[in-house]
Amino acid sequence: MTALLSLSGVTAFYGAIQALRGIDLTVEKGEIVTLIGANGAGKSTLMMTICGSPRARSGQIIHEGQDITQWPTHLIMRRRIAQAPEGRRIFNRMTVHENLLMGAEVAGRADTADGLEQVFTLFPRLKERISQRGGTLSGGEQQMLAIGRALMSRPTLLLLDEPSLGLAPLVVRQIFGAIRDLNRTTGLTVLLVEQNAYQALRLAHRGYVLVNGSITMAGTGSELLARPEIRAAYLEGGHT
Amino acid sequence: MTALRDAFLSALVALGLFAPLVGLVTTSGEHGLSLELRPIATAIVVGLVFFGRLVVLSRRGRTRTETTQANRALAERVTRAGKYVTPILLVAAVALPFTGSRYYIDLGTLVLTYIMLGWGLNIVVGLAGLLDLGYVAFYAVGAYSFALLATTFGLGFWTCLPLAGIFAAFAGIMLGFPVLRLRGDYLAIVTLAFGEIIRVVLINWVSLTNGPNGITGIPRPTLFGLAFSMDGGPGTFADFFNVEPAVIQRIIFLYYVILGLALLTNWVSLRLRRMPLGRAWEALREDEVACRSLGINVRNTKLTAFGIGAMFGGFAGAFFATRQAFISPESFTFIESATVLAIVVLGGLGSQLGVALAAIVMVGGLETLRDFLSFLGDQMDSPLFSGIASELPLYRMLIFGLALVVMMVLRPRGLVSGRTPSVALHKVKDIAPDLVAQGRG
16 A cells, blocks of 8 residues: 655755755555654755746656655645644634635535534634634634644645644643544544644654654654654653 | 924924925026915924814824724725725716716816726736736727727727737736736836836837827717717717707716726626636736646646736727727826826725725815815915915815825725625625735735
8 A cells, every 4th residue: 555645855945945855755544644853954945846846956846646745735735635734824814714715715616614613613612703804813713723724625634734723722732632533533644743742653653753853763653652763852841 | 282283393394395395496487486485384284284284293192092993984984885886986986977066077088988997907916916007008008909900090999999908908917917927016127117118108109109299180989880070960869869969978978988898897706706716816926836736737726817917007098099089108107007006095905885986085085185175275365475375275185195195094905995805605794904914926
C-alpha cells in the first residue's frame, strides 16, 4: 500500500536561505502525524512546501501516487488536501457563514449543507456565531473557524499549522479533542505542526522532530514522549 | 485659555497659508501684471479658522465612548434610512427628466456617469481590494473603441457598446497580468502609470486617434433605429411619434440610457457579490494567502475583477463619447481617476448606495456649490467685499477640499461603511462600521 502523502529529499529555499534540507516523511491514510520543533526549525515551511508555496527546489512530494511537487497551489488544494494556515487567517470582515462557504468553494456546492452540518456538530460554538463577523470572534473560536473552513472542502488530508497558537490550555484541549474525534469517526488523515510538543505527541500516532530544516528523530507518539532528549528539548517546564 | 492659545496658533498657520493664496491677487493693468493686496478677504478666512478651531476644541470634551456611541447610533439611523433612501433615489432618478429643465438633466447625466464609473471601480477597489489609480484608462479605451469603430466602419452605438466593453475588459486583463504579484502602494503606482500610458498613446498615435485634436462626428445613439435628428425627416424619432423635433428629446433619451447602464452595473455587481466569484473577491481583499490555501485560483480571480471592472468603465466611456460627439485625450486625465476613486472611498468601500450618494455629493454638489457661491456673491454688493464677491465661485474647490477633510475626520470609513453579508440564514444583520477594519489597499 502506498502512503497517502510521502516526501523524499525535499529541499526548499527562501531566497538564498535554505529552509528545508532533504526532508523524508510519510503520512499513511487514517493517521495523525505531528511535526514538532523549535521556532524557525522549518515546520511551517514544510507545511507550505507541501502546498506548493514556496515550491520545493529538489526532491519529490507524492500524493496518492501523483507527483505534485511542481503543481500550483490552488490545484494542490483541489486534491482534497485542506490547510488551516498558521495564524488562522480567517476573513475578518466576512461572517462565519461566509468564511465557511469560502472553504466549500473548491468542493463544489453540492454538499455544502452537509459540510456545514458536520462543522457545526464538531464546533457548536460556530453555529451560535454564524452571522457574526469573523474578526469579532475570540481566538479559540477563530481557530475553530479556520479548521471548520478547511473541513468544508471535505478533505482526505488535513494540514494544521499550530492550532494551539495563543490559546488558553482549556481551549487547546477542546480543539485537540475535536481533531481526535474527527480522526476516529471519519478516518481523516491529519498532519499537525505544533510547538506544544506534549499535547501534540499525545494526540498523534507518529511524530517527527525537525531541527534546522532536517528531521532528526521519528517514531510513534509515545516513543518520542519517552525519549529523554525530547523531554529535555521540548517538554521541560512541567506540562500537564 | 489653552483653547484660545490653540485657536490663535491655528489662525497664525492659516494666515501663513492664506496670505498668499487669498490675500494676493494679480491683475493685469497698464504696465502688465500688478500685485494687489486683499486684507479683508484674508481676515475673513483667518477669522473663520480661529472660530472654527474654538468650536472644535469646545466639543473635544466628549469622551471617546460617547463619540463611538453617537457614531453607532448614527450608523444605525443611516442603515434604517437606507431602506428608504434607495427607492427615493431611484424614483427621483426616473422622474428627473419630467422637470423639463435641460440644466438638471445634463447635470443628472453627468452624475449618473460618475455613479456608473464609481460602481465599476467599486468592483476592483471595494470588493477585490485592488487599489487602481488608473481607472480612467478603461474609460478612454471604451470611448475611443466606440469612436473609432463608429467613424471608421459606420457602426452604431448599440453595436459598439458591447465591443467597447470587451475591448476595455481586455485592457483590464492586460493591466492585470503584470500587476498580479503587486499589492497596495506598488499596485497603485503601476496602475497610475498605466492610466498615463494610455493617455500618452492616445496623444501620440496620431494616425489612429488623430492625436490631441481628438475625434469628431461621433454618431448619437438611436432608439431602436430611430434617430434624434433635427430635420424631422422619415426614420427619425420626431417623425415616428409625430412630434416636433427638439434637442431636449435627445438629452432625455441620453439620460435614460445612462440611467439604464448605471442600473445594469449595479445589478451585475449585486448579483456577483452573492455568487462564489464575488465572495472570492472579498476573501481576496481580506487575505490572499488564505485564499490560496483554500484552493482559489488567485490569478484568475484578480483578472476577472480587473476585467469586469474595466468593462463597465468601457461602457461608460462609450456613453461619454456618444454624448459628447467629440472626444480628445484631454478628457482622460488623472483627475478623472482621482475623482472616481474619491467617490468610491467617500462612499465607503464596497457600498453601492454609498457610491451613489458620494457621486451626487462630489459631482452634483460641486455644481450646486458653484451656483450658490455666485448667488452669494451677487448679494454682497457692499464696497467692503469688492473684489471678493465676483470671485467667490472660484473658491469652490477650496471649500470642497475642506469638506472632504472634515468628512474623512468625522467618518473615516466613508458615508455608508457597514457591510451587508452576502449570505444570511435568518435576519440580515448589518456589520456596524466601527467593527469594520480599515481598508487595506
